[in-house]
Amino acid sequence: MTKKKKEIRRESIMEEAARLFKQKGFGGTSMRDLAERVGMDAATMYHYISSKDEILKTICFDIASIYITQLAEIEKANTPFIDKLKALVRLHIHLMATKGAEVSVANNDWKYLATESLAEFKDLRSQYEKGLSKVIEQGIQAGELEEVNQSVALFTLLSAVRWVELWWRPNRGISLEELEDTILTILFNGLGKKEA
């Protein structure tokens, strides 16, 4: 029971840090800022975390691990490739909607990781992109997807979805489901009107 308390404080530091980093950037956020938001003295925080760098590292790698785990799960499912791809796009939208701050940090502030972590993070990222790319390749070969350049398709999908983290909030006129469906429609059916 008592063990938890330290854990909880640590997590609340991480959460607030993610929110602040998203808002003001890693470089623009001071430990004093953060401490104030969490409601402790800056020095006190160091009983729960070991450094500012560690916070960034934790946030980035937690998100990376979610993406990689989910990719592995979707990869081994027995469904058409286009459905795998759609599931992955939904995953991205969903994560941004539910873990917006953390995803934002992993997307935008990873470049402030220390040299070693930076290399490792880039590695994970490239690993994930390769997996996704393979799904696209297979989808094209199976005739489920248009024969467009694989890399362009990959990055366009990944990118198309990134605004969600900045814009979508629950109860702002559009539900998460509707959001996912609309984006999937645009990306897979196209924005141009089809003949009736």
Added chain:
Amino acid sequence: MTKKKKEIRRESIMEEAARLFKQKGFGGTSMRDLAERVGMDAATMYHYISSKDEILKTICFDIASIYITQLAEIEKANTPFIDKLKALVRLHIHLMATKGAEVSVANNDWKYLATESLAEFKDLRSQYEKGLSKVIEQGIQAGELEEVNQSVALFTLLSAVRWVELWWRPNRGISLEELEDTILTILFNGLGKKEA
């Protein structure tokens, strides 16, 4: 003739700053870093620029002004709305390919603008988004575009294209024209295979 020299130095500071800000972020770039890259002492730079903030401001507003000017031009052309939209998407891709560093700064580091500039920048941004949104609205009403949520379409288009700045380089297997065409195909026709 002599007037130009100061101008040229100033511009080379701006260019190198954009490259550095893109690479390490505004907060992660020091004036001493920048000075070294430009080949002068940090103090010397202050004869050409007035502050680090001014550099950021110049880069951000130069880009904003390009976008807004081009939007106005495309708006008044006499073409179908879907073509206007395509032209705007091409504009984004083109700018990222040719002015990658500056666009990256305007996209990612604008949040470090000082309070007043920040407000003005957000204003320009929202003005641009409103203009683009209107084109989408008209396109849907004219039956040229699928009837999807307007805001979702707007942000998906703007976002889908942003990876170009990070990834595309000339002579890396795909030409700028091919890149534009492929992205337009995905966004307007969809990635899913159509029946023959």
Added chain:
DNA sequence: CAATTATTCAAATGTTCGTTTGAATTTTAA
């Protein structure tokens, strides 16, 4: 209860930052 351990924070450390100063040097123009 006492003893141990965890938690707090005021104060200080050393570093890096953006920017200024002032004197020296180079360039320009008369």
Added chain:
DNA sequence: TTAAAATTCAAACGAACATTTGAATAATTG
């Protein structure tokens, strides 16, 4: 050539930063 203006840079400024120290206080445990 000489006076004025532009350009350079070593040195220094004060501010902000991440982090540590050490002593005080609170919570836990035997």
